[in-house]
Amino acid sequence: MVTSSAPGKVYLFGEHAVVYGEPAVPCAIERRARVTAERRGDDKLRVNATDLTLDGFTVEYDGDATGTPDVDVAEPLLEEGMGYVNEAVEQARDAADAPDAGFDVTIESAIPLGAGLGSSAAVVIAAIDAATRELGVELDAAEIADRAYRVEYEVQDGQASRADTFCSAMGGAVRVEGDDCRRIEDVPNLPFVVGYDGGSGDTGALVAGVRDLREEYDFAADTVAAIGDVVRRGEQALAAGDLEELGELMDFNHGLLSALGVSSRTLDAMVWAAREGDALGAKLTGAGGGGCIVALDPDDGTETALRYTQGCESVFRAELDTEGVRVEP
Ligand SMILES: Nc1ncnc2c1ncn2[C@@H]1O[C@H](COP(=O)(O)OP(=O)(O)O)[C@@H](O)[C@H]1O
Numbered sequence: 001m002v003t004s005s006a007p008g009k010v011y012l013f014g015e016h017a018v019v020y021g022e023p024a025v026p027c028a029i030e031r032r033a034r035v036t037a038e039r040r041g042d043d044k045l046r047v048n049a050t051d052l053t054l055d056g057f058t059v060e061y062d063g064d065a066t067g068t069p070d071v072d073v074a075e076p077l078l079e080e081g082m083g084y085v086n087e088a089v090e091q092a093r094d095a096a097d098a099p100d101a102g103f104d105v106t107i108e109s110a111i112p113l114g115a116g117l118g119s120s121a122a123v124v125i126a127a128i129d130a131a132t133r134e135l136g137v138e139l140d141a142a143e144i145a146d147r148a149y150r151v152e153y154e155v156q157d158g159q160a161s162r163a164d165t166f167c168s169a170m171g172g173a174v175r176v177e178g179d180d181c182r183r184i185e186d187v188p189n190l191p192f193v194v195g196y197d198g199g200s201g202d203t204g205a206l207v208a209g210v211r212d213l214r215e216e217y218d219f220a221a222d223t224v225a226a227i228g229d230v231v232r233r234g235e236q237a238l239a240a241g242d243l244e245e246l247g248e249l250m251d252f253n254h255g256l257l258s259a260l261g262v263s264s265r266t267l268d269a270m271v272w273a274a275r276e277g278d279a280l281g282a283k284l285t286g287a288g289g290g291g292c293i294v295a296l297d298p299d300d301g302t303e304t305a306l307r308y309t310q311g312c313e314s315v316f317r318a319e320l321d322t323e324g325v326r327v328e329p
């Protein structure tokens with residue numbers, strides 16, 4: 001039996017535009033998904049997720065056929081949840097050259113689902129690591145990231161960048177531009193505050209919306225390119241440790257994402273509350289539509305402002321997690 005964990009992330013800059021080859025800078029945060037894989041005597045896959053919803057679910061997979069879930073979870077959510085885990089296990093079988101390996105898989109995650117904090121990537125990364133180790137194979141983090149990207153690409157119908165999966169596998173702040181993925185060293189202390197509206201966005205649909213706008217309007221394509229410019233400028237500010245400028249650029253990045261139609265009333269309300277609470281800057285993180293915003297604030301003004309904001313369900317500080325995927329004792 002092996003348990004591995006991998007962190008979620010916030011986007012300092014660049015979500016959505018990264019899908020079209022612009023650079024992005026996601027940062028791993030100290031909120032993890034833990035996945036335990038235990039080899040079975042047969043070729044079945046049994047998945048036990050304690051917090052896919054508040055109830056969780058258990059599903060037994062018999063080859064390709066889904067078994068009957070023993071709790072009441074919406075079908076699409078279940079299918080999607082199983083899709084990520086099933087594909088992750090397939091990757092582990094492939095890596096270990098053990099096509100018939102069966103597993104009992106248990107998922108415990110502290111990353112809210114579909115909220116822009118990369119829960120899908122963290123679950124897939126931890127699952128690939130745990131299942132391959134259980135089969136006696138140790139992959140390096142870069143290979144786990146690559147295999148996890150293929151899972152996200154598959155499950156999200158060909159709409160995924162390498163950003164989330166690479167960041168979760170490596171930890172720390174990373175830079176992703178197309179297939180070029182690297183860690184950013186010597187990052188200054190980044191005082192992240194996350195506001196969560198309790199909701200979620202449909203990553204696939206939001207990415208498709210941006211794609212349509214980009215095809216329809218040149219200025220939407222220009223907006224995506226402008227996000228790339230913000231990111232390149234942001235990288236300089238990051239290297240210089242200039243938090244004031246980072247904040248200003250986060251604000252700009254949010255405006256551009258908003259123009260692309262991926263913000264929402266509560267995300268905007270939280271962004272504005274953070275700014276009024278003296279955040280250095282604030283933006284939505286991830287696909288948008290609902291879920292989380294990330295603000296930069298070394299003091300407690302943003303946290304206080306968000307606590308009094310209608311629509312904001314929880315607020316927490318998120319420390320940069322310099323560690324990526326790891327085995328748990
Ligand atoms: N704890 C979990 N157990 C099982 N599946 C999970 C869990 N957390 C996330 N997932 C899968 O990841 C999906 C959410 O991924 P996504 O829409 O990309 O949002 P995000 O990555 O921003 O959280 C869920 O619908 C589910 O399929």
Ligand SMILES: C[C@@](O)(CCOP(=O)(O)O)CC(=O)O
Nearest residue numbers: 015016116118160161286287
């Ligand atoms: C919108 C996008 O750039 C990020 C999605 O992040 P999340 O799954 O919402 O955490 C899509 C991608 O990069 O695959």
Ligand SMILES: [Mg+2]
Nearest residue numbers: 118119120121
């Ligand atoms: Mg995701």
